[in-house]
Amino acid sequence: MMTERREERTPPHIVALDPEVAARIAAGEVIERPASVVKELLENALDAGCSYVRIELEAGGIERVRIVDNGYGIAADELELAFRRHATSKLRSIDDLEAIVTLGFRGEALPSIAAVSTVFIRTRVKSEAAGSSLLLRQGEIVERQSLGLPGGTSIEVSDLFANLPARRKFLKGRQAEFTAAQQVITQYALANPGLAVTLLADGQTVFTTSGSASLTEVLACLYGVELVQRLEHIDAERHGVRVRGLVSSIGHTKATRSQQSFFVNGRWVRNRILNVALEEGYHSMLLRGRHPVGVVFLDIPPAELDVNVHPTKSEIRFLREREVFSAIRHAVSLAIRQNQPVDSAVGASPPETDAMVQQQLIDLVTSPAIGPDCLPAPLRAMPALRVLGQAGSLFIIAEGPDGVYMVDQHAAHERIIYDDLSTQLAGNTVPVQALLEPSLVEVSAAAMDALQSYGDVVRAIGFDAEPFGDATCVLRAVPAVLSGASPSDTLQALLEDLAGGKERSEMQDRLLATMACKAAVKAGQTLTLDEMRFLVQRLEATSRPRTCPHGRPTMILLTTSALERQFGRR
Ligand code: ADP
Numbered sequence: 233m234m235t236e237r238r239e240e241r242t243p244p245h246i247v248a249l250d251p252e253v254a255a256r257i258a259a260g261e262v263i264e265r266p267a268s269v270v271k272e273l274l275e276n277a278l279d280a281g282c283s284y285v286r287i288e289l290e291a292g293g294i295e296r297v298r299i300v301d302n303g304y305g306i307a308a309d310e311l312e313l314a315f316r317r318h319a320t321s322k323l324r325s326i327d328d329l330e331a332i333v334t335l336g337f338r339g340e341a342l343p344s345i346a347a348v349s350t351v352f353i354r355t356r357v358k359s360e361a362a363g364s365s366l367l368l369r370q371g372e373i374v375e376r377q378s379l380g381l382p383g384g385t386s387i388e389v390s391d392l393f394a395n396l397p398a399r400r401k402f403l404k405g406r407q408a409e410f411t412a413a414q415q416v417i418t419q420y421a422l423a424n425p426g427l428a429v430t431l432l433a434d435g436q437t438v439f440t441t442s443g444s445a446s447l448t449e450v451l452a453c454l455y456g457v458e459l460v461q462r463l464e465h466i467d468a469e470r471h472g473v474r475v476r477g478l479v480s481s482i483g484h485t486k487a488t489r490s491q492q493s494f495f496v497n498g499r500w501v502r503n504r505i506l507n508v509a510l511e512e513g514y515h516s517m518l519l520r521g522r523h524p525v526g527v528v529f530l531d532i533p534p535a536e537l538d539v540n541v542h543p544t545k546s547e548i549r550f551l552r553e554r555e556v557f558s559a560i561r562h563a564v565s566l567a568i569r570q571n572q573p574v575d576s577a578v579g580a581s582p583p584e585t586d587a588m589v590q591q592q593l594i595d596l597v598t599s600p601a602i603g604p605d606c607l608p609a610p611l612r613a614m615p616a617l618r619v620l621g622q623a624g625s626l627f628i629i630a631e632g633p634d635g636v637y638m639v640d641q642h643a644a645h646e647r648i649i650y651d652d653l654s655t656q657l658a659g660n661t662v663p664v665q666a667l668l669e670p671s672l673v674e675v676s677a678a679a680m681d682a683l684q685s686y687g688d689v690v691r692a693i694g695f696d697a698e699p700f701g702d703a704t705c706v707l708r709a710v711p712a713v714l715s716g717a718s719p720s721d722t723l724q725a726l727l728e729d730l731a732g733g734k735e736r737s738e739m740q741d742r743l744l745a746t747m748a749c750k751a752a753v754k755a756g757q758t759l760t761l762d763e764m765r766f767l768v769q770r771l772e773a774t775s776r777p778r779t780c781p782h783g784r785p786t787m788i789l790l791t792t793s794a795l796e797r798q799f800g801r802r
């Protein structure tokens with residue numbers, strides 16, 4: 233889908249790169265495990281414009297990786313050259329780097345793989361009379377033949393690291409190696425819905441995609457049909473960055489981020505910032521520890537990227553990281569908000585299975601029969617409440633002199649924490665907790681700028697954080713109130729807040745509100761009666777018990793008179 237397919241079936245010539253050009257391309261060891269072999273060979277198949285590829289793994293690829301494609305093949309008289317270092321058909325001069333559209337370009341994969349294994353390759357360019365095969369052991373050519381073959385290429389890699397026992401020892405078990413390889417294949421299948429991909433493990437089919445060009449269909453093949461009904465389309469452009477793809481609705485999340493994939497101009501990339509941006513698009517609607525599924529394609533002008541960063545190429549650097557971040561967050565947020573059944577006036581949207589409960593409550597309080605007696609209650613002092621119970625793991629139900637109160641547990645807790653933090657900050661006594669081990673946090677360029685400009689504010693609220701390189705900071709201590717939350721996520725969120733660029737005086741408030749949000753109990757958390765009583769008592773004692781630090785209501789009152797009317801008693 234994203235990869236530019238070459239229509240012509242005749243391959244471009246392979247040439248050895250000029251040593252000067254070769255020297256300027258980031259180089260390095262690329263083959264670490266079967267998954268790296270799979271990645272390189274799959275990229276070659278794609279670069280060769282194939283519409284079909286079959287990957288066979290034996291023992292997770294430790295014993296054998298075999299990849300068959302129907303791409304344009306390698307000319308018989310260039311086959312040996314393809315295994316020479318820095319021989320490539322994809323790059324001629326350093327200027328070509330600016331406009332690279334192929335996945336490979338260093339001319340290193342085949343020689344690197346051949347150096348540490350036994351390779352048997354068979355290939356034929358359709359327009360040539362015959363195909364050819366080459367057998368190499370640890371980089372040395374053992375045998376070459378000319379033979380009849382279908383168009384395309386098949387490569388078999390075995391005896392991986394036979395000559396490097398130390399590296400072989402580093403391989404994990406066959407299951408772990410299989411999982412790693414499968415992850416790679418999955419990403420390429422997602423990036424190329426028009427490509428028919430088949431994966432076999434020890435002779436058994438693991439999955440097959442049809443090549444029908446439908447991303448939804450590929451997702452169904454890879455992650456199951458059930459997911460497909462819970463996907464939202466995203467498609468938006470901002471700052472010249474187009475963001476497209478599919479993300480799961482808030483009701484469908486996973487315990488890990490393993491089902492989040494990002495592609496930049498068709499190339500699978502990994503960069504924590506992208507995951508953070510995706511999840512930010514959901515605002516605070518995700519439960520703690522839950523992650524959405526997402527397949528996100530970014531179209532960015534190649535000149536804005538530096539792909540020449542890491543030899544395995546899955547790492548990428550954006551020249552305008554802040555814009556990329558905001559484009560993703562925006563696109564996701566648009567899709568999620570549009571599909572939220574919740575009246576925004578009532579506050580943050582509900583998570584997960586509690587959506588229905590909240591919708592019913594909203595229906596209740598917005599129904600004309602009940603009318604203006606139900607609030608967000610006006611700003612008068614809060615009466616003492618008697619806790620009755622919890623509804624939908626979202627609301628504390630309590631009784632007061634004038635009716636029944638529904639207290640939003642998260643919003644209420646936010647208010648309590650916010651007030652505590654404000655007092656502590658004023659007295660310069662924010663309790664701090666040192667981390668057992670300093671933690672390295674990857675942050676966006678925008679966040680890094682923010683840390684540099686507002687370091688004092690960040691330290692005052694209890695973070696001991698310092699820049700550590702271009703895109704990382706080292707975190708040594710965090711505000712004690714955050715001990716339950718992920719400190720690195722919170723720091724990233726805070727820095728993003730700061731990067732939003734507001735008056736310095738407003739900054740502190742915003743940071744405290746974000747910290748309160750991260751530290752507060754989440755919607756969806758079941759509370760004991762004692763916990764609820766404690767929350768309500770603490771809330772009563774705060775400066776503004778009826779609103780959370782973001783200004784949303786913490787509670788809604790169903791007045792006795794409204795309830796009586798509703799039951800036809802009045
Ligand atoms: P790179 O992909 O960086 O050019 P490789 O070492 O991976 O370097 O491959 C060297 C060359 O061999 C490629 O440039 C390409 O011309 C050719 N090649 C490799 N694999 C295939 C394939 N499956 N089909 C067609 N050509 C291939």
Ligand code: MG
Pocket residue numbers: 272275276335336337339341342
């Ligand atoms: Mg390659």
